[in-house]
Amino acid sequence: MTVGEALAATTARLATAGVPTPDVDARWLLQSVVGGPGARVRLDSRRPLHSEAAARLAEYVTRRVRREPLQLILGSVGFRHLDLLVRPEVFVPRPETEVLAGMAIAALPAGGGGVVVEPCTGTGAVACAVASEASPRLVVATDTSAAAVQLAQDNAARAEVAVDVRLGDLLDPVPADLRGEVDVLVSNPPYLAAGELRGLEPEVVNWDPHDALVAGPTGHEISDRLILQAPQWLADGGWLVMEVDPERAAATVARMTAAGLADARMHNDLTGAARIVTARHGA
Ligand SMILES: C[S@@+](CC[C@H](N)C(=O)[O-])C[C@H]1O[C@@H](n2cnc3c(N)ncnc32)[C@H](O)[C@@H]1O
Incomplete structure (x- = not known):
């Protein structure tokens, strides 16, 4: 799976769960699994998402679908x-x-x-x-x-x-x-x-x-x-x-x-x- 595919799938899953800003949240979660906790990295949608990052993303998405605040999943807030x-x-x-x-x-x-x-x-x-x-x-x-x-x-x-x-x-x-x-x-x-x-x-x-x-x-x-x-x-x-x-x-x-x-x-x-x-x- 590429980063772009993961972003699209995450956005869709959060939207279906009723999360208010699914696209913004999906991007933050992707940035965090690609760049580290709270990171603001540029996402290259063509790059593959490694299995470790994909597993972490799956865990984060499960938590967000249960409506745990995004900031608690990321561990910090600006x-x-x-x-x-x-x-x-x-x-x-x-x-x-x-x-x-x-x-x-x-x-x-x-x-x-x-x-x-x-x-x-x-x-x-x-x-x-x-x-x-x-x-x-x-x-x-x-x-x-x-x-x-x-x-x-x-x-x-x-x-x-x-x-x-x-x-x-x-x-x-x-x-x-x-x-x-x-x-x-x-x-x-x-x-x-x-x-x-x-x-x-x-x-x-x-x-x-x-x-x-x-x-x-x-x-x-x-x-x-x-x-x-x-x-x-x-x-x-x-x-x-x-x-x-x-x-x-x-x-x-x-x-x-x-x-x-x-x-x-x-x-x-x-x-x-x-x-x-x-x-x-x-x-
Ligand atoms: C709305 S939060 C605000 C936290 C922080 N100042 C902020 O703006 O993000 C209110 C805080 O007041 C604390 N609190 C509640 N009653 C209090 C009291 N009688 N004396 C001191 N702190 C209290 C709560 O534990 C909580 O951390």
């Missing part, structure tokens, strides 16, 4: 300029969160330095991107999942950046001497209500950890707690930068204002959805 490890028990970073990381970077002091805290870090995507693209003095990240903490530590080491990753609820594990010193508090917390999982794609419902998706009965529970804690931790002029469900963005802005934060507003992601909210501490 996030801004980083290549992050992903693992089954940790939320897979989404492209829209790259905008959140960019806004956190833009909110840091222009001349470098600054303290960044990221509760709900998951793979560590946002914390690692900020640490690698800006020059903060300190980046602290937290998560209640031990698997996420381990993965975020592994990703920080892989990206060769300093991120202090701690296990625990929101800001509880952050050193107390950072109260009033945080320049950017950035987070993509769980923001769905339990009933909202119904109707989502199998890749989300069956693979993303429940605690990464669902905040509680209303979806606001975790972001509300973070908003209430933010004024005690932010420096004067420091920013809270949060990813939210676009359906909840306006309500989140109102809650930020009610908590005493200034300039609360919504920002669009790359698809035009109001997915980011920001507010400032101080006059």
Whole structure:
């Protein structure tokens, strides 16, 4: 079988299984078996596909047909300029969160330095991107999942950046001497209500950890707690930068204002959805 024939057969098999982007996924899987995990090689459709690569492709296709996320099969995902490890028990970073990381970077002091805290870090995507693209003095990240903490530590080491990753609820594990010193508090917390999982794609419902998706009965529970804690931790002029469900963005802005934060507003992601909210501490 040639690479071209394998690509056509894989695309057809994924399409029949209802995978949303069969052609894109087939190409990624082929690139990975030909060039190695996460590789972006040019596929020469006339070349033969060796038996070892064909066997690996068959295994990957079986997994994708069962709707295992493509990123978990490949083992890593691109996030801004980083290549992050992903693992089954940790939320897979989404492209829209790259905008959140960019806004956190833009909110840091222009001349470098600054303290960044990221509760709900998951793979560590946002914390690692900020640490690698800006020059903060300190980046602290937290998560209640031990698997996420381990993965975020592994990703920080892989990206060769300093991120202090701690296990625990929101800001509880952050050193107390950072109260009033945080320049950017950035987070993509769980923001769905339990009933909202119904109707989502199998890749989300069956693979993303429940605690990464669902905040509680209303979806606001975790972001509300973070908003209430933010004024005690932010420096004067420091920013809270949060990813939210676009359906909840306006309500989140109102809650930020009610908590005493200034300039609360919504920002669009790359698809035009109001997915980011920001507010400032101080006059
Ligand atoms: C939507 S995921 C976001 C992960 C990552 N920041 C990203 O954008 O890819 C939410 C993360 O919050 C963590 N989490 C849930 N409740 C938490 C809490 N009370 N305190 C800290 N982390 C929490 C979950 O384990 C999960 O890793």
